[in-house]
Amino acid sequence: xxxxxxxxxxxxxxxxxxxxxxxxxxxxxxxxxxxxxxxxxxxxxxxxxxxxxxxxxxxxxxxxxxxxxxxxxxxxxxxxxxxxxxxxxxxxxxxxxxxxxxxxxxxxxxxxxxxxxxxxxxxxxxxxxxxxxxxxxxxxxxxxxxxxxxxxxxxxxxxxxxxxxxxxxxxxxxxxxxxxxxxxxxxxxxxxxxxxxxxxxxxxxxxxxxxxxxxxxxxxxxxxxxxxxxxxxxxxxxxxxxxxxxxxxxxxxxxxxxxxxxxxxxxxxxxxxxxxxxxxxxxxxxxxxxxxxxxxxxxxxxxxxxxxxxxxxxxx
Numbered sequence: 001x002x003x004x005x006x007x008x009x010x011x012x013x014x015x016x017x018x019x020x021x022x023x024x025x026x027x028x029x030x031x032x033x034x035x036x037x038x039x040x041x042x043x044x045x046x047x048x049x050x051x052x053x054x055x056x057x058x059x060x061x062x063x064x065x066x067x068x069x070x071x072x073x074x075x076x077x078x079x080x081x082x083x084x085x086x087x088x089x090x091x092x093x094x095x096x097x098x099x100x101x102x103x104x105x106x107x108x109x110x111x112x113x114x115x116x117x118x119x120x121x122x123x124x125x126x127x128x129x130x131x132x133x134x135x136x137x138x139x140x141x142x143x144x145x146x147x148x149x150x151x152x153x154x155x156x157x158x159x160x161x162x163x164x165x166x167x168x169x170x171x172x173x174x175x176x177x178x179x180x181x182x183x184x185x186x187x188x189x190x191x192x193x194x195x196x197x198x199x200x201x202x203x204x205x206x207x208x209x210x211x212x213x214x215x216x217x218x219x220x221x222x223x224x225x226x227x228x229x230x231x232x233x234x235x236x237x238x239x240x241x242x243x244x245x246x247x248x249x250x251x252x253x254x255x256x257x258x259x260x261x262x263x264x265x266x267x268x269x270x271x272x273x274x275x276x277x278x279x280x281x282x283x284x285x286x287x288x289x290x291x292x293x294x295x296x297x298x299x300x301x302x303x304x305x306x307x308x309x310x311x312x313x314x315x316x
Contacts, residue, residue, distance in 0.1 A: 024263070024265065024270045024271050024273070024274035025274060026092070026273070026274060027274070027277065028099070029096055029099045029100060029277035030092050030095060030096055030099075030273070030274075030276065030277060031095065032095055032098075033098075033099055033102075036098050036099055036102045037064075037065035037066065037098065037102060038065065038094075038095075038098050039062050039063050039064040039065050039067075039094060039097060039098055039101075040062070040063050040065075041060055041061070041062050041085060041094055042060065042061050042063075043058060043059075043060050044058070044059050044060070044061065045057070045058055045059070046059055046114075046150075046151070046154065048150075049117065049146060049150055050149075050150070051142055051143075051145050051146040051149070051150060052117045052131060052134075052135065052142075052146060054119055054120075055117025055118060055119060055131050056117065056118055056120070057114060057115045057116065057117045057118065058081070058082065058115045059081055059112060059113060059114040059115060059151070060081055060082075060085045060111075060112075060113040061110065061111070061112060061113075061155060061159075062085065062093070062094045062097060062110065062111035062113070063110055063159065064097060064098070064101050064108055064109065064110070065098075066101060066102075066108045067108055067110065067159070068108075069159070069160050070160070071108070071160065072160050072161060072162035072163070072164075072167075073107075073108050073109060073110045073159065073160060073161055073162060074106075074107045074108065074109040074110070074162055074167040074168065074169075074287070075109060075110050075111075075112060075152070075155075075161050075162065075167070075168050075169075076109055076110075076111050076112070076168070076169040076170065076171060076193075077111075077112045077114065077147055077151070077168075077169070077170045077171070077180075077183075077191075078093065078111065078112065078113045078114065078170075078171050078172065078176075079114060079116075079136060079170075079171070079172030079173070079175075079176030079177075079179050079180060080115065080116070080172060080173060080174075080176045081112070081113025081114045081115050082113070082115050083173070083269065084111075084113050084171070084173075085111070085113040089269070089273070090268075090269035090270055090272070090273025090274075091269060091272070091273045091276055092273065092276075093111060093113070093276065094111065096276050096277050096280065097109060097111060097280075099277070100277060100280055100281065103291070104289070104290060104291045105280075105281050105284070105290060105291055106280050106281065106283075106284040106287070106290060107167065107284060107287050107288075107289055107290055109169075110155070110159055110161065112151060112152075112155055114147075114151060116130055116131055116132035116135055116136065117130075117131040117132075117135060118130055118131060119131065132175065133175060133204065133205065135179065136172070136175035136176055136178065136179035136200075137175050137178065137179070137200065137204045137205035137207060138182075138205050138206075139182060139205065139206045139207060139209065139210075140182075140186075141186040141187070143179055143182065143183060144182070144183040144186040144187045144190070144191075147170075147183060148187060148190050165188065165189055165190050165191060165192040165221075166192045166193075166287065167192075167287065168190060168191045168192060168193065169191065169192070169193030169194070169195065169283060169284075170183050170184060170191050170193070170194055170195075171194070171195040171196070171197075172195075172196065172197070172199070173196075173197040173198060173199075173269055173272065174197070174198055174199065174200050174267065175200045175204065177196030177197055177198060177199025177200060177201075177226075178196070178199045178200045178201055178207045178210075180194050180195065180196055180199075181194050181196055181199065181201075181210070181224065181247075184220070184222045184224075185210075185213075185220060185222070188220040188221050188222050191222070192221065192222055192223060193222070193223050193283050193284070194222060194223065194224045194225065195225045195227075195279050195280075195283060196224070196225070196226050196227065196244075197227045197269060197272035198227065198228060198229055198232055198240060198244075198267055198268070198269075198272065199226065199228075199240075199243075199244060199247075200237075200240065200243070201238075201240075201243035201244055201246070201247050202237045202238030202239070202240060202243045203237050203238050204237050207243070208238055208243060210247055210250070211246040211247050211249070211250035212250070214247065214250040214251055214253075214254050214256070215250045215253055215254055219254055219255060219256065220256075222256070222257075223256075223257040223258070223283060224251055224256060224257070224258040224259075225258070225259050225260075225279050225282060225283055226244050226247065226248055226258070226259070226260040226261075227260075227261050227263065227271060227272045227275065227279065228240070228241050228244035228245070228260065228261070228262050228263070229241065229262070229263050229264065229265040229266050229267065229268075229271055230262060230263070230264055230265075231264065231265060231266035232265075232266050232267050233266070233267045240267060241262070244260065245260070248260040259282060261275065263275075281293055
């Protein structure tokens with residue numbers, strides 16, 4: 001009986017420790033701060049795409065209070081824009097932008113938060129047909145053309161956006177993460193900076209090929225930050241943690257400016273949302289006018305021990 005009791009207490013202790021590890025919290029840079037000017041967020045709809053003809057989509061624009069029309073602003077594009085622009089969900093990007101821009105840790109940047117396209121229902125009572133996987137998971141230049149030929153000019157009608165690729169970043173989660181990488185891979189002359197949260201570098205539509213492509217093809221002038229989770233998906237399309245690891249090692253082999261962090265979470269935005277300020281600081285670290293990056297704070301969120309990924313297979 002004593003052995004059973006001891007074992008039960010040990011299991012409870014392990015469970016409590018696991019729950020503690022999985023509890024990612026927002027730091028001050030993800031929270032509204034007194035004295036920090038807040039940018040404006042407006043919602044729009046785009047219905048005239050020629051690349052994805054017949055689709056409609058919502059998008060949001062974040063414009064920092066420091067924006068001056070006389071000076072071209074940097075720009076970041078976010079896929080699954082509704083989740084990134086929300087002030088109550090995991091990323092809270094407008095608040096993060098407010099705080100980092102105010103402190104000079106990233107440049108004055110306009111955020112474009114774009115939802116996937118949808119096709120209108122064919123019959124009354126049916127739901128719209130989402131075009132997300134076609135847009136995000138396909139390895140081609142189509143989505144890059146959509147952003148460069150349609151969305152940037154649309155926003156450029158109202159705001160002065162930089163044409164410097166080093167002043168342009170693109171970000172996404174899951175299929176939106178591989179989409180962000182694809183845009184920069186296809187058009188490094190337009191987008192230099194990539195942030196991917198639990199990116200789907202798996203065989204949904206051929207994305208598992210990227211590690212080999214990175215090793216074999218000419219090096220692109222892009223900077224890549226990958227966030228992965230030890231408890232991410234492992235299914236018929238592949239292993240998400242290992243897919244990210246394979247891409248990271250390929251980027252390292254080929255001499256790219258990249259970083260990868262591995263957390264304890266699964267296929268969600270808890271870890272990525274907690275470290276978004278750190279990811280943005282690193283991504284913009286040497287842009288003109290931005291404060292130099294101090295020695296990175298080592299927190300429970302910033303783990304770079306790739307051997308952690310091997311534990312995933314032991315759990316399956």
